Amino acid sequence: MDENQHFPHFHFVGGNEEFLGLTISQPIAIINKILRRADKFKKTKEENMSQKVIELLNAARARELTAITQYMAQHYELEDSDYGKLGKKMKEIAIQEMKHAEALAERILFLKGTPASKPDAEIKKGQDIEPMLNTDIALEDQAIKMYNDAIKVCAEEKDHISKQLFEKLLAEEEDHFNFFDNTKDHLVKLGAAYLATLTGE
Ligand SMILES: [Fe+2]
Ligand SMILES: [Fe+2]
Numbered sequence: 001m002d003e004n005q006h007f008p009h010f011h012f013v014g015g016n017e018e019f020l021g022l023t024i025s026q027p028i029a030i031i032n033k034i035l036r037r038a039d040k041f042k043k044t045k046e047e048n049m050s051q052k053v054i055e056l057l058n059a060a061r062a063r064e065l066t067a068i069t070q071y072m073a074q075h076y077e078l079e080d081s082d083y084g085k086l087g088k089k090m091k092e093i094a095i096q097e098m099k100h101a102e103a104l105a106e107r108i109l110f111l112k113g114t115p116a117s118k119p120d121a122e123i124k125k126g127q128d129i130e131p132m133l134n135t136d137i138a139l140e141d142q143a144i145k146m147y148n149d150a151i152k153v154c155a156e157e158k159d160h161i162s163k164q165l166f167e168k169l170l171a172e173e174e175d176h177f178n179f180f181d182n183t184k185d186h187l188v189k190l191g192a193a194y195l196a197t198l199t200g201e
Helices: 025-080 084-110 129-156 160-190 192-197
Strands: none
Touching: 025 084, 025 129, 025 160, 084 160, 129 160, 160 192
């Protein structure tokens, strides 16, 4: 490929006429050299901007992978101990987190990054329902903080598509947070009577 295609540049067609003591082709070569440097600088700046956003997208993806693993594990445990209604809700939320992880991967790939493939934390197993809900509330709370920060950085970096993605995820994490928080509230206030409503299919 002709390297001159990447930046605006001047062409000189003709012989080597004199201009201020230089042949015309010399000043044109100097101008083109300056433009080429400016073009390279611009590309490096864009790459650095993407790099920063890719890191945030990947941190978010690793967080989503933790949430998926945690909620699916809880789904199996709840089904096992006959809290099917709550288990079903865990499964629904886990599937939403899968969609989040996938949307993040697609954006990372578009920005020419490599999507993270590992969760960012160990999951907890065998918890009773109240501590289980506390685990989930903490996961959502951390994601909310992470995505709020990411939105600010994306705005600074002028990456509006990534910003919109984080905003969409943030709204859904807030729904998840509210669900876990309300469920815990009911459990604390109503105890066994409320637990009974979480059983069955
Ligand atoms: Fe999520
Ligand atoms: Fe969530």
